[in-house]
Amino acid sequence: MNTTDRAVLGRRLQMIRGLYWGYGSNGDPYPMLLCGHDDDPHRWYRGLGGSGVRRSRTETWVVTDHATAARVLDDPTFTRATGRTPEWMRAAGAPASTWAQPFRDVHAASWDAELPDPQEVADRMTGVLPAPGTRLDLVRDLAWPLASRGVGADDSDVLRAAWDARVGLDAQLTPQPLAVTEAAIAAVPEDPHRRALFTAVEMTATAFVDAVLAVTATAGAAQRLADDPDVAARLVAEVLRLHPTAHLERRTAGTETVVGEHTVGAGDEVVVVVAAANRDPGVFADPDRLDPDRADADRALSAQRGHPGRLEELVVVLTTAALRSVAKALPGLTAGGPVVRRRRSPVLRATAHCPVEL
Numbered sequence: 590m591n592t593t594d595r596a597v598l599g600r601r602l603q604m605i606r607g608l609y610w611g612y613g614s615n616g617d618p619y620p621m622l623l624c625g626h627d628d629d630p631h632r633w634y635r636g637l638g639g640s641g642v643r644r645s646r647t648e649t650w651v652v653t654d655h656a657t658a659a660r661v662l663d664d665p666t667f668t669r670a671t672g673r674t675p676e677w678m679r680a681a682g683a684p685a686s687t688w689a690q691p692f693r694d695v696h697a698a699s700w701d702a703e704l705p706d707p708q709e710v711a712d713r714m715t716g717v718l719p720a721p722g723t724r725l726d727l728v729r730d731l732a733w734p735l736a737s738r739g740v741g742a743d744d745s746d747v748l749r750a751a752w753d754a755r756v757g758l759d760a761q762l763t764p765q766p767l768a769v770t771e772a773a774i775a776a777v778p779e780d781p782h783r784r785a786l787f788t789a790v791e792m793t794a795t796a797f798v799d800a801v802l803a804v805t806a807t808a809g810a811a812q813r814l815a816d817d818p819d820v821a822a823r824l825v826a827e828v829l830r831l832h833p834t835a836h837l838e839r840r841t842a843g844t845e846t847v848v849g850e851h852t853v854g855a856g857d858e859v860v861v862v863v864a865a866a867n868r869d870p871g872v873f874a875d876p877d878r879l880d881p882d883r884a885d886a887d888r889a890l891s892a893q894r895g896h897p898g899r900l901e902e903l904v905v906v907l908t909t910a911a912l913r914s915v916a917k918a919l920p921g922l923t924a925g926g927p928v929v930r931r932r933r934s935p936v937l938r939a940t941a942h943c944p945v946e947l
Contacts, residue, residue, distance in 0.1 A: 595767065601683035602764035608681060609763075612646045619645035619860070622837075623763045625933040630836065634865035641849030642859070648675040650851065650859040655890065657849055658866035661840060661859055662894040669697040669896060672841035673856035688764060691777050695757035696839065698784040699898025705740070710910040713738045718915055719947060724925050727798055727943035735914065736793035739907040740786055750776040755791040757784075758835060758936045762860075765933055785900055791937065792834045792900075793907040798940045799832040800825060800912050802928065804919060807879045811919040818916040823881035825909045826889070831879065834904055835892035836864040837936045863892050864938075918947050 606624070613621030618636035627633070637643065637653045644650050652658050661667050671693050674684040685693070717734050719725060737748055753776035756765050760773060778784050804810045804824060814820055838861045842853045853859060867889050868876040874885060893901035925944035931937075 595771070598688060598770065599767040601688045602767060602770060604681050604683045605678070605688065606764045608677065609647070615646075617646045619649060619651050620647055623647075623935050625759070625763055625931075625935040628930045630864070630935065630938065631868075634862055634868075637862060638865065642851055642853070644851070648677070648858070650848070650853055650857060651862065652848075652859065653862045653865040655866045655869035655872045655888070658861045658863065658890055659894075661848065661861055662838070662890060662892075664846070665895070666843050666846050667840035667859060667895070668843060669693075669839065670841045670843070672858050675858075688770070689761050691774050692757045692759075692761035694781075695754070695777060695784050695788060696761045698781045698788065699896060700782075700785040700789060700900040700903050701898050702782065704899060704902055704906055707906055707910055710739045710906060711914065713741060714910055714914045718918060721918070721921065721947050724944065724946045727801060727945050728794065728940050729942075731915070732794040732797045732911075733790070735797060735911040736790045736907060739793065739910060740790060742786065742790065750778070751787045751790050752776075754778075754787050755939070756934070758788065758791070759934045759939075761936070762837065762839060763933050763935055785898070789900060789903050789907065791939070792904045793911065795937050795939045796825070796829060796832070796834060796904060796908040797911045798943055800828040800908060801915070801919065801922070802940075802943070803828050803831065803879050804912075805922055810879065810881075811922070814912070814916045815920050818913045820881060821909050821912045821916065822905075823886070824879075825905060825912060826886055827879055827881045827883065829891070829905070829908075830867045830873075830886065830889035831864075831877075832938065833863045833867060833890070833892055834901060835936050836862065836938050838863055838892035861890075861892070863890050866890050922947060 609620040609623050618633045622633040637651055641657055642650045642652045652661055678684050714735050753772040756773050840859045842855055842857045845855050846853055870876050872888055891901045923946050925946045929942040931939040931941040
């Protein structure tokens with residue numbers, strides 16, 4: 590991918606984003622979802638709802654129900670390989686290979702190393718939590734330090750690169766601003782193991798913020814966690830059902846195959862809306878409620894399902910340790926201002942700023 594011509598890259602990014610808006614404003618919820626300008630994406634998920642699979646005007650097959658999502662994620666026919674270029678992208682002169690390929694390489698990376706020992710992770714996170722009465726940004730001042738400490742990444746240059754690369758999973762589907770794209774491309778490591786490590790840090794930071802917000806918004810949950818930190822594992826599992834590490838999971842059909850009532854061609858892109866499938870009312874009782882004791886918890890789907898490696902397990906270990914490390918402080922946590930969601934983040938649904946006071 591040649592990114593030396595800033596003007597050409599900028600035009601491609603703007604062209605794809607403009608076409609997303611065009612398709613979306615004419616009634617297609619999937620490209621509106623990709624634009625990533627809503628704090629709550631569930632209205633678009635509902636617009637995509639129903640059984641089986643539907644095709645967007647972007648030529649992507651979109652899946653939202655639990656049964657079809659599980660079938661696609663489990664089928665080895667569907668991989669994270671880059672598929673064919675849609676005709677509208679080709680006609681626009683902006684195929685994904687010219688603006689998204691480094692980020693699709695990020696998406697394809699897997700964590701193949703051993704999982705860290707939970708106690709060692711907990712020890713590395715000791716001392717990150719500030720003193721009571723401190724005002725801070727939950728994202729920059731707590732979530733990111735905990736996540737990076739958890740994987741043993743303390744070097745300032747590594748942290749700066751990981752921060753610049755944090756948009757990678759979103760940028761594989763949604764064009765980012767030109768300067769953000771250039772910084773991310775420069776920061777994405779060549780080493781697949783390091784790419785997976787960067788992804789784990791961003792996923793963990795996002796999951797931690799989601800967990801803190803969900804726990805403190807649910808009556809009695811923060812005090813229960815403070816009294817019994819062992820409940821953190823169940824809380825994290827439930828938070829990841831409601832707010833998966835990736836709301837959208839892109840797969841490519843390796844061969845022509847039938848999904849539901851549709852024939853998906855070889856090279857076609859299929860996107861599983863994991864966040865919608867995990868709130869399927871036909872599968873989960875009271876699906877929008879945070880319930881760490883739910884009997885149907887084991888039916889939750891992960892975007893990593895069917896993909897080699899243990900990235901999801903790594904994120905669970907790190908997020909659980911991070912939540913345990915702040916358990917005693919959560920009952921006294923108060924909002925210090927509005928939660929600002931990161932724009933153009935349809936995959937991670939990341940938080941940009943979250944001011945709080947301990």
